[in-house]
Amino acid sequence: MAEIEFILNHQKIVSETDPSLRLLDYLRNTLAMSGTKEGCGEGECGACSVLLDGKVVNSCMVPMANVAGHEVTTIEGFRETKRYKILEQAFVQCGAVQCGFCTPGMIIASESLLRQNPHPSESEIREALSGNLCRCTGYNMIVDAVKKASEDGDGLW
């Protein structure tokens, strides 16, 4: 066990935990924050995406030891922002959500992209979402939604 201190959704967390515990398990089991999903558990699907210091990462691959001293944002924290609202509306309007399982990860990956590149091209969007699988939409509606969010939210990113 080790004492791990980090910031989660703007709140300081100090936790006595096994340093090898996956960030994903810590979020879902220890904190009962189930917005972050577990799909494959091996970095293939992106359902477990969270922001680590503002950049998308697969939380199924992050041991708690590596989180120490960093800032983690999950979908629960990100949903409180204006940028989330823009992305949410765009996803709804473009039909980018069907079963919804991949959606938190898609939103997090989109936020990570727009932070670095507020006006991405279609190919840049596809590249940024390439680690997130969706078995319902066929992706085109999700790509459209991110494009729309970047236009509707012009100036927010």
Place this chain on the structure above:
Amino acid sequence: MVKQVIPETLKEALKLMQQEDYILVSGGTDLMVQNYSESGIVPDFKRPVMYLANLEELKQLKVEKDEIIIGAEVTLETIRQSSIIPDILKEIISEMASPGIRNLGTLSGNIGNASPAGDSLVGLYLLDAIVELESMTGKRLIPIEDYITGPRKTVRHSDEMIVAVRIPTREPECHHYRKVGPRRANAISKLSFGGVFSHENSMIIDVRMAFGAMAPVVIRDKSFEKSLIGLSKAGIKAKKKAIIDHYRMLLAPIDDQRSTAVYRKKTALALLAEFIDLITD
């Protein structure tokens, strides 16, 4: 449960490594999956574990004299976005994994893992990368081709840590890289090919070729490359068949879950032919 440590300084880490043989975890993108046990259960590490991702001393990325120094804990995405990194290495990293993994994974991890299909290794062989090891007793600088001795086998001693990768700043003029995998993102290569060259007045002054996942280690033949230096474009064109035949002898792929030996060899030689055409174009 195994012992786990999170050192705060490099020195503390190296001291601990004198006493015990640790599994060294950087981004965790390989090791957290290789040792995965079950959802909600901690990974099943068989030996003591040391976490290195937060060692600030290993996050430098800079040019020193005529070398680019990439600290062991610099992430792949940071390397990819850096202006000091050679284009071929950027291109290779762009085709590795996905943004979420590139924000965690490191070059040192790819080297330490020493998988025959490690994509960055092809670029590191082509660029004559040097692996910098450090222990309490000193440093060792080892060329990448001497560092990796077989699948998951390296010359690292248990008290040594990869602290940096060094790449000569002298960058070849042209490069070509092709990765063959089942899809663009998150695919482990069936095979890969990289080549670089420079010419002067249509005479070849530098040419290098490397193949990934075609043998237990990356294949690059420096002495054969030397024999091509000084040739004109027409001279290379005339030797095309001989070059392909040479590498046909060297490549020794296997059948595994990702591909077959026959497919790998045929495709790798086709990519080599494409590269030769590019040189002689």
